[in-house]
Amino acid sequence: MSTLHWAGLLLAAFAGAVVPFQSAINVNLGRGLGHPLWATLASLVVSILVLLPIMLALRLPLPSLVFISKAPLWMWAGGAFGVCFISLALVLLPKLGASGFMALALAGQVVASLLLDHFGWFGLVERQVSLPKVIGAVLLIGGVVLIQFGGVAGKAVVATS
Template identity: 30%
Template sequence: MHTHHSAAQPLTEYGPSALALLAGALLALMIHCNSRLAAYSNPLTASWLAHAIGLLTALLLWKARRRVPADASRPPRWAYLGGVPGALVVALAAITVNSPLAMSGTLALGMAGQMLLGLLSDRFGLFGMPRRLLQRHDALALPLVLSGCAILIFGA
């Protein structure tokens, strides 16, 4: 029996992965831009400027896509604190990119940190995430990424 695949199926199937890949590339670009700003001023000034421009961009995007959500309930209070780690990421990355870690080491260790928090969030249901038992491949992924970080930072 032949199954029919619609043209939208690849977008539905691979769209989130493509968006995550784009987000990672944009994160690298953001870190580079902010580190250049920090080199001409300091990490705190670069963070302030980046977040001010980000606020303006977010407001424009919000205005352009403004819709009334189907569920009018309020998010948990901690959900409003997303800007705090964002501000710390900008400031800390501006410092570490201009260190011996450089861009690749900063991004590699940042990805390892994201994986670690993601695995903990999945396992323990942190931040309202559904709990998920970790599989063998989950346990192997982090050491492999950390090994890659070590090779990238210290050489083969």
Template identity: 40%
Template sequence: MPSLQFAVLAALGLGAGASIIVQQALVANLRSALDSALWAVFVSYLGGLLTMALLLAATRQPLPNAAQIGASSWLSWAGGVFGVVYIAIAVAILPRLGAATTLALILTGQMLASVVIDHFGLFGVPRHPADLTRVGGIILLGAGVALVSR
């Protein structure tokens, strides 16, 4: 991969990572104002739904047809459930643990789940065996959580 292309993709990845903690902080603030984590998450997802609808309209994406919908796995449609679990938990723990510890825990959980998904080839992901290097990386992330949370 050319270095410029990697740099652009890496910058986008960093931006996506930064957006996770910004979203958590904003929804945690809304949680305090509304005195309800669930309503704060609802408002966050409603804003996301409206933004996605505008993006779909702006890019003129066609609606999926019945054949496309029928060809997809029912489990693929459950992704939003995991998004709600993620943001609801993050909003609940961020005010108690702080942004850095919350994100460190989330990142470690993501990496642990990613290695398991890769190792077993779950959800149609190509198999990448869990080796000592990957497991070592997770252990180092765990050490990072311990350091950040002090």
């Protein structure tokens, strides 16, 4: 594998690693601001404030107004999905714990990703679901069960000893 490929793998892992930190920080922000949706809004505003100077520094050209006017509505759903994830993380992370929420979120991402790849939805290249991929998803879901419910059994053992 090339260095560029390994760098991509590491960056993808880093992208996943920052998500629980973002969620845990936003939970505290939501408590301080009085509601999880305020933290969602604050997170998105900070995202814009961080992204705009980068875009200006890179001197990115403005997007095509023709594309913007003709793009199908589903292309704009990414922002709504982002709000959904951030808001649900703020509400559910304190209840499920960081590992429980992230494990469940990751399991949902893997299953949805297999479907996206298999059917080539949203312009993606079709990548057929294979037995090893299904086994990997099942193992991941098994891991989710252990992460989410394994601590309960462990506490019961300690309590009865």
